[in-house]
Amino acid sequence: MATLTAFVLAAFVGYAGFWYLGMIEGNFALLMFMATVVTGIYWLAEQFYFLPQRKAAVEALQAQADKRTAELHAQGITQTDVNVTEAKERLYMQPWWLDWTAGLFPVIAVVFVLRSFLFEPFKIPSGSMIPTLHVGDLILVNKFHYGVRLPVLNTKLTDGNPVQRGDVMVFRYPPKPSLDYIKRVIGVPGDEVAYLNKQLTINGQPVTKAPRADFFEEGSMSYIPQFEEVLPVGTKSNEMSVKKNHQILLLPNGTGAVNPLFDFPHKENCSYTIEGITCKVPEGYFFMMGDNRDNSQDSRYWGFVPEQNIVGKAFFVWMNFGSLSRIGAFQ
Incomplete structure (x- = not known):
């Protein structure tokens, strides 16, 4: 033995x-x-x-x-x-x-159960979600908020809460499901999402954004224009009344035009122009974007996130060794 x-x-x-x-x-x-x-x-x-x-x-x-x-x-x-x-x-x-x-079995079993069905820690590796999440943030993800799933297979066992616009969600990267990505939910099934000339529109309604104090980006040692975006919260395309605020970064130059990195399922639902992109979100999929709009590869580039790729809802920064003030909940 x-x-x-x-x-x-x-x-x-x-x-x-x-x-x-x-x-x-x-x-x-x-x-x-x-x-x-x-x-x-x-x-x-x-x-x-x-x-x-x-x-x-x-x-x-x-x-x-x-x-x-x-x-x-x-x-x-x-x-x-x-x-x-x-x-x-x-x-x-x-x-x-x-x-x-x-x-070691009792310890491993407890960690496995907690990580698989309750909460899982993640580390933010890039700046695509600045200013909401910073590089080095250690976050917690609620694994049961959208329904309990079998580990490894990711098969859904319970319904849980429906995905809403504005949720910060961790999911399996569609082109390479072994990677976990984190972005904000912008479009739910049935939504028509347009990002033209850096103006976000959902179902024909422009998403308002108000200027805020410039954000100091330590990596580039520069100030970036910051806005407070008011995103309609809802789980269906006809739910637009309730709204929530979050911060985004948006450079003043450029049109917002993007080029898809490769083909993806339901690409025919999207149209690309020099002004930007317009997409109709298919059933069972979601449209994701980073809060650092000009520094985020998201659904604009690689397509929709299928429901079966959902990992959980991010909700809390439990540590950032470079800045303890980062600890706390976020929108």
Whole structure:
């Protein structure tokens, strides 16, 4: 068992190492699932086979010691050196290969359940969601808000809350589902979304935006025009009355024209002009955009996000080691 366990652990380490070096395309959800299954098998074997064997060995050793003591007492010898405490401790101790498998199962299982069904941490790698989210923000994503899903398969088990415009959502990047992306929901199924000359319009209604103090971008050491955008919240194309505010960055130059990076499902629902893009969001899909409008590759470039790609709703920055003031909820 020691050799087999060493091979299993080496396989996990090798997978993680090749993934870290970029030699393979890793899947953390699958890795966690396999770790839970493997350590769970060892934990069951420990509880119902290995531990009872060690207990039986300890009891047999204690019985032998008691028998030896009784024999000495029968011979009139009361001072004996029969002490099996240390030997019993050695017999009862888990071998290293059980300590590194069955011993880790409770921790791995708890992390797997929390990450799969409740909350998952993510790190913001780019500036596409500035000023809402900054590079280095460590965020929490609610995994059950839009419905509970099976880990790895991402199959939906419960309905949960419907996706609304304005939600900051983590999803699997449609061209490469092994990658997780984060953007803001701009269009829900049935919406007609237009982004022409840097003016966002939903179902024919221009989305208002008011100038705010310029945002200082530390990476480029420059100030970028900042606006407060008032986005209609709703889950259907005919729901436009309730509105919520959030901040966006928008450079004054350019028309907002974009070029699609490649073909994507339902591309025929979109028209591209020198002024920008107009799209009709198909059923079961969503149109996503970054808050840093001129520095975000989003649905304008690679298309709609299918419902089955949803990971969860982002809602809280729990740490940014470069700026503790970043901690807190966000819109």
